[in-house]
Amino acid sequence: MTGFSTRAIHAGQEPDPRTGAVVPAIYQTSTYKQDGVGGLRDGYEYSRSANPTRTALEECIAELEGGAKGFAFASGLAAEDTIMRSLLSPGDHMIIPTDAYGGTYRLIDKIQKVWGIDHSLAKVSQADAIRGEIRPGVTKMIWIETPTNPLLGIADIEAIAAIAHEAGALLVVDNTFASAYLQQPLALGADIVLHSTTKYSGGHSDVVGGAVVVSKNVAVPEFADAATRIGFHQNSMGAVAGPMDSWLVLRGLKTLAVRMERHCDNAEKVVDYLRSRSDVTHIHYPGLDSHPGHDIAARQMRRFGGMVSFQLAGGEQHAVDVIGRTKIWTLGESLGGVESLIEHPGRMTHASVVGTELEVPADLIRLSVGIEDADDLIADLAQALDA
Numbered sequence: 001m002t003g004f005s006t007r008a009i010h011a012g013q014e015p016d017p018r019t020g021a022v023v024p025a026i027y028q029t030s031t032y033k034q035d036g037v038g039g040l041r042d043g044y045e046y047s048r049s050a051n052p053t054r055t056a057l058e059e060c061i062a063e064l065e066g067g068a069k070g071f072a073f074a075s076g077l078a079a080e081d082t083i084m085r086s087l088l089s090p091g092d093h094m095i096i097p098t099d100a101y102g103g104t105y106r107l108i109d110k111i112q113k114v115w116g117i118d119h120s121l122a123k124v125s126q127a128d129a130i131r132g133e134i135r136p137g138v139t140k141m142i143w144i145e146t147p148t149n150p151l152l153g154i155a156d157i158e159a160i161a162a163i164a165h166e167a168g169a170l171l172v173v174d175n176t177f178a179s180a181y182l183q184q185p186l187a188l189g190a191d192i193v194l195h196s197t198t199k200y201s202g203g204h205s206d207v208v209g210g211a212v213v214v215s216k217n218v219a220v221p222e223f224a225d226a227a228t229r230i231g232f233h234q235n236s237m238g239a240v241a242g243p244m245d246s247w248l249v250l251r252g253l254k255t256l257a258v259r260m261e262r263h264c265d266n267a268e269k270v271v272d273y274l275r276s277r278s279d280v281t282h283i284h285y286p287g288l289d290s291h292p293g294h295d296i297a298a299r300q301m302r303r304f305g306g307m308v309s310f311q312l313a314g315g316e317q318h319a320v321d322v323i324g325r326t327k328i329w330t331l332g333e334s335l336g337g338v339e340s341l342i343e344h345p346g347r348m349t350h351a352s353v354v355g356t357e358l359e360v361p362a363d364l365i366r367l368s369v370g371i372e373d374a375d376d377l378i379a380d381l382a383q384a385l386d387a
Contacts, residue, residue: 004064004180004181004257005257005258007060007063007064008060008064008253008254008255008256008257009254011059011060011063011064012024012055012056012057012058012059012060012063012250013056013060013250023251024052024053024056024247024250025052025053026053026243026244026247027047027051027052027053027243028243028244029047029051029243030046030047031045031046031047032044032045032046047240047243048235048238048240049235051240051242051243051246053243053244053246053247053250054072054240054241054242054243054246056246056250057070057072057211057241057246057247057249057250057253058070058071058072058211060250060253061180061195061197061201061211061213061249061253062213064180064181064253064256065175065180065184065185065186065193065213066184066186066187066216067186067193067213067214067215067216068214068215068216068227069213069214069227069230069231070211070212070213070214071211071212071213071230071231071234072197072209072210072211072240072241072246072249073209073210073211073212073234073239073240073241074208074209074210074239074240074241074242074245075196075198075208075209075210075239076103076176076194076195076196076197076198076199076209076210077103077104077107077196077210078210078237078239079194079195079196079210079211079212080104080107080174080194080210081107081111081237081239082212082230082233082234082237082239083172083192083194083212083230084107084108084112084117084141085115085233085237086226086229086230086232086233087140087141087170087223087226087229087230088112088117088140088141089116090115090116090117091116091118091138092116092117092118092138092139092140092141093117093118093119093120093135093138093139093140094108094117094118094119094139094140094141094142094143095119095120095121095122095130095133095134095139095141095142095143096108096119096120096121096122096143096144097121097122097123097124097143097144097145097148097153097155098121098122098123098124098357098358099148099149099150099151099153099358099360100143100145100148100149100358101145101149101174101349101350102345102349102350102351102352102353102358103349103352104143104145104174105352105353105356105358106352106353108143109356118138120133121133121357121358123153124144124145124146124148124153124154124155124160125153125154125155125292125293127156127159127160127163130142130160130163131163134163134167134169136167137168139167139169140168140169140170140222141169141170141171141172142160142163142164142169142170142171142172143172143174144157144160144171144172144173144174145173145174145176145177146173146174146175146177146178146183147177147178147286147293147297147305147307148177149176149177149307149349150284150307150309150345150349150350150360150364150366151284151309151360151364152177152284152285152286152291152307152308152309153293154286154291154292154293154294154296154297155173155293155296156296156300157171157173157185157188157189157190157300158188158189158300161188161189161190161191161219162189164191164220165189165219165220168220168222169220170191170192170218170220170223170226171189171190171191171192172190172191172192172193172194173185173190173192173193173194174193174194174195175193175194175195176194176195176196176199176200176336177199177305177307177335178301178305179195179199179200179201179256179260179305179336180195180201180256181200181256181257181260181302182260182264182301182302182303182304182305183300183301183302186213186215186216188300189219190215191214191215191218191219191220191223191226192212192213192214192215192226193212193213194210194211194212194213195210195211196209196210197209197210197211197241197249197252198210198334198336199334199335199336199337200252200256200259200260200263200306200335200336201249201252201253201256201336202248202249202252202336202337203252203255203256203259203336203337203338204248204252204337204338205334205337205338205339206248207245207248207249207252208245209241209245209246209248209249210241211249212230214226214227214230259338259371260303260305260306261303262371263305263306263369263370263371264303264304264305264306265374266306266340266369266370266371266372266374266377267285267287267304267305267306267307267308267367267369268287268304269374269377269378270308270367270369270374270377270378270381271283271285271287271288271308273378273381273382274308274310274381277385278313279312279313279314279385280310280311280312280313281311281312281313281363282310282311283308283309283310284308284309284310285304285307285308285309286301286304286305287303287304287305306336306368306369306370307335307366307367307368307369308366308367308369309345309364309365309366309367310364310365310367311361311363311364311365312363312365312385313363314363315362315363316346316362316363318363319344319362319363319364319365320344320347322365322384322385322387323342323343323344323365323384325383325384325387326342326380326381326384327380327383328340328372328376328377328380329341329342329367329377329380329381329384330342331343333348333349334368335366335368336368337368337370338370338371339370339372340367340368340369340370340372340377341367341368341370342365342366342367342368343365343366344364344365344366345360345364345366346359346360346361346362346364349366
């Protein structure tokens with residue numbers, strides 16, 4: 001098998017046979033001429049069902065994750081919704097992390113729950129806790145993030161896959177924080193992997209998208225047709241990635257490996273700086289030996305990622321004040337772009353879980369460490385913390 005960067009640049013993206021163009025075309029079209037009734041050209045009839053630019057992205061991301069079939073969506077949440085709607089039925093039960101992304105929790109608790117899908121919470125860092133939440137014959141899906149958002153918890157994918165499959169449940173892994181470059185959940189036994197391609201896959205904060213990749217070896221016989229079911233729902237529900245969005249994510253994937261290396265380099269330097277400060281009470285980063293999931297992360301990740309969260313003495317208002325004083329770090333939601341972002345999860349990305357079991361610490365600051373010069377990022381944090 002060729003290396004990751006080679007596949008990222010070439011998978012699904014052969015030069016155009018007519019013109020020789022090395023970059024896939026943006027097929028900005030809604031429909032396609034048919035050669036007689038039912039005479040489709042390469043299966044294209046209507047761009048909700050298939051579009052050549054989206055096909056290129058779907059083939060590329062499936063190749064990068066080592067899966068059988070990829071699907072591209074209009075957003076990460078559209079990807080999540082399609083997984084749940086296509087594979088679960090009213091009365092089924094799923095297990096989700098105690099520190100899941102707020103948007104994921106809102107989707108499950110406010111929408112899927114009304115549809116009849118029950119859920120319970122478990123710490124993804126504790127495989128036995130997940131085992132304890134399984135309802136025999138009813139639990140059909142275990143849904144994990146690793147690292148989690150925003151507390152950077154680490155799940156043992158291989159161990160949880162074994163627990164899920166023993167119970168006849170699928171393991172779905174949100175691989176957004178790690179990216180396909182740093183972590184390969186399908187190779188560790190997961191059945192489905194998903195991404196918000198808005199984040200590291202796109203990498204430039206200029207596109208919103210999502211992706212799903214289904215394993216070549218779905219371990220639960222009941223869901224052997226998972227790819228077919230997801231494809232049917234993708235077309236039927238219609239929340240697909242448009243051609244321009246697909247092209248932007250493809251462009252981002254070409255440089256994913258080199259960007260992730262720089263994200264990781266910078267994150268490690270920022271963490272080293274934060275460790276030197278007495279007013280930083282806790283750092284959430286799996287690259288630290290003190291992190292409870294460090295050994296697992298070292299085993300299943302190439303490196304430890306570009307996301308860092310930390311807590312400050314002085315409480316919530318002090319954290320908010322520090323965030324407001326940064327100049328290079330941009331106050332904003334989302335993550336995974338080339339620019340560094342800073343945010344207050346409790347009031348921003350995770351406001352939807354305030355008052356629930358998923359509520360995050362009020363003094364928590366989340367950093368998406370970009371690829372600027374690390375010395376500049378550290379100096380900006382220093383002035384914001386010292387002011």
